[in-house]
Amino acid sequence: MSNSLSSHSPEISLNLPLLGPDISVVVPIYNEVESIPRLIDAIADSLKDTNLSYELICVDDGSTDGSVELLREKVAITPHLRAIFLRRNYGQTPAMSAGFNHARGRIIITLDGDLQNDPADIPMLLAKLDEGYDLVSGWRKKRQDAALTRLLPSKIANWLIGKITGVKIHDYGCSLKAYRSELVADMHLYGELHRFLPALAFIEGARITELPVRHHARQYGKSKYGLGRTFRVVLDLLTVFFMKKFLTRPxxxxxxxxxxxxxxxxxxxxxxxxxxxxxxxxxxxxxxxxxxxxxxxxxxxxxxxxxxxxxxxxxxxxxxxxxxxxxxxxxxxxxx
The missing domain is CATH 1.20.58 (Methane Monooxygenase Hydroxylase; Chain G, domain 1)
Incomplete structure (x- = not known):
């Protein structure tokens, strides 16, 4: 099946089956009640000209700010929207894994629910994926975050992850990514391994590339990340390194x-x-x-x-x- 965008968007031809939606957009949600309405509208606007069917899966990770009630209201009036409510706050990796397990599309898009990722970049990722890649990762080239607490640790972590895993991309932490569903089916997420998805995909033999994407300053709420996660990143990195080198030969x-x-x-x-x-x-x-x-x-x-x-x-x-x-x-x- 071949579909195309309007003249201002890249051409997309995903060769998808007729059963199920073409695209599943997975968004972990944790206390993002102000962002949810704009997020739903922005994703719908980004995909309306592609002629591709889609579903939007919002996975609420134990929110306490009214996100659950708002999602229930939106599901009742939004045909493409599905909501998954976790019993408590498990973290971004389990929330993303829940979204993967419930996704029915041949292509899976992930992005954060805070509107810092721009849904308007989704067609660009789809077109790149159609060139034969299994995973297209976003690169927040002009990142709008605090230099000391976010940018510097991120640059160090990206360099270290690339050196140890051998998968050298600029921005492991960018949630805006496009996957083929068969690749996601081969990856099992535990702990906090969501930030190492390109490395896990590489272990599965995936063809990976990256594209510069837009990044906006946070407008609502507050960031859930800080310097405290650095130690956990190092431990998870050791896990990924062992999986890459010695998973089948300990x-x-x-x-x-x-x-x-x-x-x-x-x-x-x-x-x-x-x-x-x-x-x-x-x-x-x-x-x-x-x-x-x-x-x-x-x-x-x-x-x-x-x-x-x-x-x-x-x-x-x-x-x-x-x-x-x-x-x-x-x-x-x-x-x-």
Whole structure:
């Protein structure tokens, strides 16, 4: 199916099935009662000229400011709107995961509910996705946030994430992204991994690009982010790094470290034995003896963790029917 925008918008041809909406727009909501009416209207305006069917999924993450009541009212009068109400405030990653699980479109768009992302950029992301990419990430090139508390930590985090994961894009934190639904189905979100979605997509073999998008200063409410999340970002980054390198082979890291520790402990043990037998020296009060024992015990523990990791990895993949590879395309010769 081929659809096109008006003359001022890029052409879009998503080749989507006839069943279900073409696009699912997923928006996590947490205390954004002032922004919701304008957000709904802005998304509708951005997609009205595309001739693509869409659904707007607002996932309320335990709001306490009247967002729940307003969403109920809007759902009753807005055909494309669906609302999902979580039982409490779980965080942006679970809210986004809930939106993914309820999305029915072949293309999934995500953006924040605070109107700092501009819904008018959605057609541009769709057109870029149609060039053959699996994920198009927004880049807030001219970001309208506080320099010290938001911009500087973000630049450092983006550089660090790019170095460690190997996925070098300018703005991991931008929520405005476009995904193919089959890619989202392969990614399982836990903790606070929503900011690492490009890296998780790369693990699944996705083709990724980014586009500069508009960014506006917050007009209503207050930001839910601060410097306090920096420590959590570092821990999540270590998780993503391990998943990228050793998800299907944990023994390669734990077993290797365990063998190194065991060999070091044995070397020190043989050395102390030689000193004792050859020179008759007392080794009972030497720190090296304690170090040798600690290294041997640590090595055995690391090796055991590697074995357990291998068993858990197999249980993880086999219980969910998840293959350890992803096929992009398969072709065969066809007789004329």
């Amino acid at each position: 023994m390669h890291v734990f077993g290797f470290l365990g063998i190194l520790a065991i060999l070091a402990g044995l070397f020190l043990g043989f050395y102390l034995t030689f000193v004792k037998l050859a020179f008759g020296e007392n080794i009972g009060d030497r720190p090296l003896l304690i170090l040798s024992v600690v290294l041997l015990l640590t090595g055995v523990q690391l090796f055991s963790i590697g074995l357990l990791g291998e068993l858990l990895m197999r249980t993880y993949h086999e219980s969910q029917g998840r293959p350890i590879y992803r096929v992009r395309e398969a072709i065969e010769h066809k007789e004329k």
